[in-house]
Amino acid sequence: MTATLPEPSATLTTPVVEVNDLNVTFSSKRGRVTALDGINLSVGQGEFLSIAGPSGCGKSTLLKVVAGLTRASSGSVHLRGSSVSGPRRDIGYVFQRAALLEWRNVRGNILLQAEMRGMDKAKAARRADELIEMTGLTGFEQSLPHELSGGMQQRVSLCRALLHEPDVLLMDEPFGALDALTRERMNIELHRIWRETGTTVILVTHSVAEAVYLANRVVVMSPRPGRIMEVLDVPLGKDRNYGTTMEDPVFTQISSRVRDLLGATHAGD
Amino acid sequence: MSALDNVRRPAGEARSGRRPKAHEDLTAPTAAKPARASKWLAELWRPLVFVIILLAAWWLVTNQGWVAPFILPSPQDTWTTAVEHAAYLGQHTWITTVETVLGFLIAVVIGELVAVLMIYSKSIEKTAYPLILFAQVIPKIAIAPLFVVWLGFGMEPKVVVAVLMAFFPIVISGMAGLKSVDPEILELTSTMGANPFKTFLKVRLPASLPQLLSGLKVAATLAVTGAVVGEFVGANEGLGYVILQANGNIDTAMLFAALIIMSAMGVLLFAIIQVAEWFLIPWHASRRSTGSSAAGA
Numbered sequence: 001m002t003a004t005l006p007e008p009s010a011t012l013t014t015p016v017v018e019v020n021d022l023n024v025t026f027s028s029k030r031g032r033v034t035a036l037d038g039i040n041l042s043v044g045q046g047e048f049l050s051i052a053g054p055s056g057c058g059k060s061t062l063l064k065v066v067a068g069l070t071r072a073s074s075g076s077v078h079l080r081g082s083s084v085s086g087p088r089r090d091i092g093y094v095f096q097r098a099a100l101l102e103w104r105n106v107r108g109n110i111l112l113q114a115e116m117r118g119m120d121k122a123k124a125a126r127r128a129d130e131l132i133e134m135t136g137l138t139g140f141e142q143s144l145p146h147e148l149s150g151g152m153q154q155r156v157s158l159c160r161a162l163l164h165e166p167d168v169l170l171m172d173e174p175f176g177a178l179d180a181l182t183r184e185r186m187n188i189e190l191h192r193i194w195r196e197t198g199t200t201v202i203l204v205t206h207s208v209a210e211a212v213y214l215a216n217r218v219v220v221m222s223p224r225p226g227r228i229m230e231v232l233d234v235p236l237g238k239d240r241n242y243g244t245t246m247e248d249p250v251f252t253q254i255s256s257r258v259r260d261l262l263g264a265t266h267a268g269d
Numbered sequence: 270m271s272a273l274d275n276v277r278r279p280a281g282e283a284r285s286g287r288r289p290k291a292h293e294d295l296t297a298p299t300a301a302k303p304a305r306a307s308k309w310l311a312e313l314w315r316p317l318v319f320v321i322i323l324l325a326a327w328w329l330v331t332n333q334g335w336v337a338p339f340i341l342p343s344p345q346d347t348w349t350t351a352v353e354h355a356a357y358l359g360q361h362t363w364i365t366t367v368e369t370v371l372g373f374l375i376a377v378v379i380g381e382l383v384a385v386l387m388i389y390s391k392s393i394e395k396t397a398y399p400l401i402l403f404a405q406v407i408p409k410i411a412i413a414p415l416f417v418v419w420l421g422f423g424m425e426p427k428v429v430v431a432v433l434m435a436f437f438p439i440v441i442s443g444m445a446g447l448k449s450v451d452p453e454i455l456e457l458t459s460t461m462g463a464n465p466f467k468t469f470l471k472v473r474l475p476a477s478l479p480q481l482l483s484g485l486k487v488a489a490t491l492a493v494t495g496a497v498v499g500e501f502v503g504a505n506e507g508l509g510y511v512i513l514q515a516n517g518n519i520d521t522a523m524l525f526a527a528l529i530i531m532s533a534m535g536v537l538l539f540a541i542i543q544v545a546e547w548f549l550i551p552w553h554a555s556r557r558s559t560g561s562s563a564a565g566a
Binding site for chain 1: 467
């Protein structure tokens with residue numbers, strides 16, 4: 001595709017996700033807390049958007065608002081042009097913990113998505129097979145979650161989120177609990193899966209390398225209240241080799257800019 | 270293998286002797302079957318030895334004449350009495366068994382239903398919870414006579430007391446189980462557009478089983494107590510009645526026979542639920558024989 005032009009699809013077609021003047025405040029015992037303040041964001045078809053920020057910047061809240069799991073205090077969120085007012089069915093969600101059902105094997109956990117939605121059984125089974133193969137879970141279909149490593153559990157969670165071919169895949173720190181090596185491998189696989197499926201992805205992460213390697217655009221947020229500091233384009237093409245990308249000057253330049261921005265948010269602490 | 274090797278291994282690995290790989294785990298259930306009998310023996314030999322020691326001590330104390338027979342009958346006397354009156358004991362055991370099982374089953378149905386209602390409705394929980402607690406703290410033996418007045422001398426008051434005894438642990442464990450569901454899984458199912466009934470059936474109920482089954486074990490033993498308490502305050506049949514009769518006749522051998530049968534009944538009910546646990550929640554951590562295993566990513 002047109003890798004040289006930044007975010008061409010986002011400007012030309014209707015965005016998959018559109019966030020306008022979003023504010024979210026929570027009332028707690030100590031008073032009102034502003035989690036998100038004046039967020040404007042639009043994510044195009046097939047785009048990979050990373051949101052990086054320190055803890056407490058409301059990036060997870062932003063994902064939950066897009067999914068309809070948390071209410072906006074003011075402003076609007078549109079998914080495929082329709083306003084988000086409750087839990088949305090047209091999304092896939094991956095949490096930091098795999099959140100699998102202990103009593104179901106790998107296949108059963110993936111197919112939970114189909115059973116809950118009442119999808120066509122044969123179609124869902126075929127799709128599950130494809131995803132199991134794509135994520136390298138072949139041979140583990142009958143394993144129970146406790147028999148799998150953290151990385152493999154997260155693959156199952158990813159398959160479950162992709163089963164119904166959602167308009168947008170929302171990932172909240174999906175690899176945050178994995179060791180560095182597994183995390184790297186999962187990044188490479190996620191990049192490949194994103195290319196193969198063409199799904200729109202919003203990824204929330206603490207890791208600068210992860211954010212930049214995977215994304216078309218990186219949103220950097222500041223905490224208390226959660227605001228967007230800067231949005232950076234990542235013109236690294238669509239097919240990225242992990243090793244060479246890490247050493248690409250464009251990659252290092254963007255990464256250090258993100259790091260500087262994140263460092264600035266810590267200076268005030 | 271040297272001792273040093275063992276030291277270097279991680280704790281989980283040392284316990285199981287080897288690290289099971291994921292593909293080995295797949296075949297584990299079939300491989301485990303022939304070993305079941307010896308596993309049972311390994312589980313049971315300790316309590317068996319303990320019971321034998323107790324019996325020996327009982328035999329010694331009574332046969333040496335250290336304790337008068339009307340205070341503590343000898344094991345032989347108890348056995349002979351039980352065999353001589355097998356039909357009589359059997360008939361009354363049957364009555365108490367029916368009362369107990371009936372009371373337990375009613376308590377399971379009502380208890381789980383109340384737990385579900387309280388989980389799904391805050392106002393029901395706030396209304397019912399204090400009442401249930403209040404009902405629990407009333408000594409059952411104190412209100413048992415009331416049930417005799419209301420329901421007569423038949424089985425009904427005994428079943429009611431058994432229900433009351435078994436109800437509380439079922440409600441509490443049922444609620445705790447239903448609340449133990451991972452909130453993130455519930456958020457996920459809400460994005461799957463599932464109706465609440467489906468979510469209950471496929472997610473909440475299975476997740477609640479480990480805690481619910483623990484409650485059922487407690488409830489089963491309490492149901493036996495409930496039935497016997499009911500019999501104490503007014504009955505002409507059942508093991509409680511047998512004990513009262515034997516007590517009146519200072520027939521301690523009969524009393525002991527009835528007591529042992531009663532305890533065996535509680536243990537049997539407990540064991541049935543334990544077996545149900547093996548079939549219902551083989552996936553649960555408490556049921557895994559070896560430590561955690563992990564496949565490479």
